Amino acid sequence: MRKSVLVTSLLATVTLAGVGFAQSGAPSATTARPAAAQPTSLGPTSTPGKPQLGDFGVDLTAMDRTVAPGDDFYRYVNGQWMARTEIPADRSSWGGFGILRDLSDQRTRALIEDVARQPNAPGTVGEKVGVAYASFMDEAAIEAKGTAPLKPYLARIDAIATPADLATAFATATRRGIDVPIGAGVQQDLKNNTVYTVYTGQGGLGLPDRDYYLADTPKFVEVRTKYVPHIANMLRLAGRPGPDGAARRIFELEKQIAQVHWTQVENRQIDKIYNPVPTGELAKRMPGFDWATMLSASRIPSLPQVIVAQPSAMTGIARILGATPMSTLKEYLAYHTIENAAPMLPRAFVDENFAFYGTTLSGTPQLRDRWKRGVSVVNGSMGEAVGELYVQRYFTPDAKAKADALVKNLVRAMDARLSKLEWMAPETRVKARAKLAAFTPKIGYPEKFRDYTALRVVPGDVLGNAERAANFEYDRQLAKVGKPVDRSEWFMTPQTVNAYANPLLNEIVFPAAILQPPFFDPNADPAVNYGGIGAVIGHEITHHFDDQGRKFDPQGNVAEWWTPQDVARFKTYTDRVVAQYAAYEPIPGGKVNGELTLGENIADLAGTTIAYDAYKLSLNGRRAPVIDGFTGDQRFFLGFGQVWQTKAREAAIRQQLTTDPHTPGAFRAYAVRNLDAWYDAFKVKPGQTYYLTPAQRIKVW
The missing domain is CATH 1.10.1380.10 (Neutral endopeptidase , domain2)
Known part of the structure; x- marks a missing residue:
């Protein structure tokens, strides 16, 4: 069952500012509207648009080198990928996030089926996971019960x-x-x-x-x-x-x-x-x-x-x-x-539901396979139970350690920016740096996993199981009232391909599933990692200082801690961000809403900037090697550009432009046109399409 808009979305855009890789599309088994058994890799025969990563972590076959970077950086980095990639029939959009989500679903399915095959004592989490999945997968029994x-x-x-x-x-x-x-x-x-x-x-x-x-x-x-x-x-x-x-x-x-x-x-x-x-x-x-x-x-x-x-x-x-x-x-x-x-319910209900919410609203022609919808059922009801198994199998200590190091460098880079920020009053800079110093980075998985003892799962009772799962979560939320705030709580499962910033807890959170290629590879060239996951980390850090995140003080409460002059000067920058993105037109007649997407666009601009700074810090004064003819700076920007590989159906883009605070993926790659280093790296010249004069480049942080 779909979770209440009130509970999940009322404060989502301001208290859980994600890197946004939200995709509109076909409803999952647990939603009435929008929102290979043991795979171990993104195999080319099963994954459309799969990245063919080179030795240093960039898919060189995705590039279209007939396009000048200054004329269309996204096409330069992803043009061949766009030409050869078809959106899967059961998706409204496709790209790096979709590929990883598909991989996460396949891995989760394998984990669920492994657990279900094992002897599980009644009432254990393993037994509940197996029963919930098996009950949903028994379509014949659902049809027999009818309404x-x-x-x-x-x-x-x-x-x-x-x-x-x-x-x-x-x-x-x-x-x-x-x-x-x-x-x-x-x-x-x-x-x-x-x-x-x-x-x-x-x-x-x-x-x-x-x-x-x-x-x-x-x-x-x-x-x-x-x-x-x-x-x-x-x-x-x-x-x-x-x-x-x-x-x-x-x-x-x-x-x-x-x-x-x-x-x-x-x-x-x-x-x-x-x-x-x-x-x-x-x-x-x-x-x-x-x-x-x-x-x-x-x-x-x-x-x-x-x-x-x-x-x-x-x-x-x-x-x-x-x-x-x-x-x-x-x-x-x-x-x-x-x-x-x-x-x-029976297939007639599923098909009618999908025909409108999947096809009419998002343009998706085909319903997702039942096993994928079954995975969504289990993730929606017992996501952390599956997540605990997920990280044991798929998230190594080495990956966690290297991700931790990246975060530390990004925080250092942001602190350096804040320390010399000319437009901010000195007393405000002190508070801003204190806020940054108090950050809690959460990497991979929670310190403690959720207890599902009180959740009752009944064999064959699919609708009842969904109701009990919703009630379980609702009661869990109610039980918080009057108790100390649980600062260890996570709001995404480890198998979720996304990340978020929560200014109330002054934290940035990166689930295990996003810490893999094309975003992060422990064995890839550092330049590519900083351009990929580094920009994601920078994005989340700077959410705490975007147009809404900046309203939370160093203790994580909504308060006005900037001077009026700080606010006025900041607005001169944010007005320029609004104008720059409002000029983008992803579909004919459909432009980006610069006001709606302002926070995410600020996070993209500043996040990429501090990721680049952090990359430079990681070199410790050394010169980056040239690899396959690309300099370190070029590889950084290639890594960033390939994060945004996206193809989407027109209906899905229209829905995104109307409801989503994130700019459509391809246009997020153009954040680079505001970085001086991008111009130097690719020799971008006046007269090229995406050229901005130095005075036109927006440098918020």
Whole structure:
């Protein structure tokens, strides 16, 4: 089942700023919408676009040397790869991240099947992992049960009669991972990060963003015209009465909710989403909804206040709910319950779900193999249990040690930049360096793995297992309230191909699965590693100083610790970043939203800069050797450019441009045009397409 937007996404763009290699695409088995048994390598016969890495870690066959680096650096580095690579039919995009994610899935499958074959005592993690996977893989049993597992959930919705019943149903849906218009969840307090508190925020849309309901662009209009029949089809499959009329009413309700939602850009403003409201005043300030019953049914501990992320949106949503007929609200809840459960139901539900969320929204023509969706089920419910096995088999102590050394050099390089930053006031520089010195790098895997003793997994009960996994995670979050903050917690599993910065904990985190080629190879040329994983590390470090990360003080709390002059001078740089990226047009008529992607673009620009500095530090004054005709600086930039190998379907790019704070991959490679060293390395000259004069080059840090 899909996890609640409230719990997983409310603060994601500001408190868990990832390197972003988020891909829109076909829904996994655990999501109703967006988001070889024992492989050991990226074999050329099974992996489209596989890198043919040379002796020093760069795929020379990917390059198109007929293109001048200054005219199109991305094509120079990746042109032949683009020409020969086809996006797999079950993906909306493909590239280095996709290749590694595919490898991680294959490895995880092997681990799961190995565990399942072993004799496991009842109740052990091994037994639970095996049962969860085997139950999902038994498609014949799922078909035989039909809609029977779904009926108790729908019967409870049919029994709703009062506003209090509705509030209880919303709380239950949130616990089960269903996105509803109003719910509550637990997170660290943004202004007192030593405690956990309760947040509520906007939700309830079936399409990826408010623009899909409101924008008049032809593609969004087309999506809307297909969404209503999709709703009707899902209701019809579940045997619901009057599906066509219900679908129209559900869409109109969602459209009303979309009209009051904050935009993606507004949601990025960390200081604007912190709005404490006394618990007893929620109903007065946001009338039309039974807040007290929702909080009680959510099992939220009694706290003096709740943090409201988008006050105007929540006021509007409560008003809309209060004015909507109960019959329509029940239809809405029924549809979202069916949609959320679809990946666990018979094939007709799976196919209808995929046809809209996979194909219409992301352009993906083919559903992922069932075993891949089964891996997602296990990763979603017991990810750290699998992760513990993953690092034992695939992450060596040598790789961890070399990654640790890279991080230390990157921190040194950032500190050197901060120490002589001319535009920042001296007193602010002292605090910035103190913040950097307090960083906690987490490499590979957590110090302690999660305990799954309380999670019950039942053979053959696929939908019930998904519900219990969602409840287990929800209860785990609730149990934090009143306890000291667990600074050792990870928010990604070791087998996740990504990385993130969490300013509340003042940490940067790199799971084991991203610490491999093309990002990192313990045996590769250091220049390539610094250009690859070094830039990723630099990206995460500088997230703590981007336009939102800089709002967290050295202790990790949201506070204004810069002088007004610092803020004004910083804005002159960020305005230039917005303008530079807003000029990029990945698809006809679809430009990058410079405001939405600002934090990620700052992190790319500064991260690449400090990665280059760290590479130079690693040489200890020595001259880098020339390898295969490439200097050390050239190899650094080649390593960086090949990180961004990406092909994506137009629908996926459109969704990314609308909802994702990351610029599409190919355009992230152009960060190099702001580095003087790139011009020197490739003799980039005036008149070439991506040439910037020294005055035009943006140097934030």
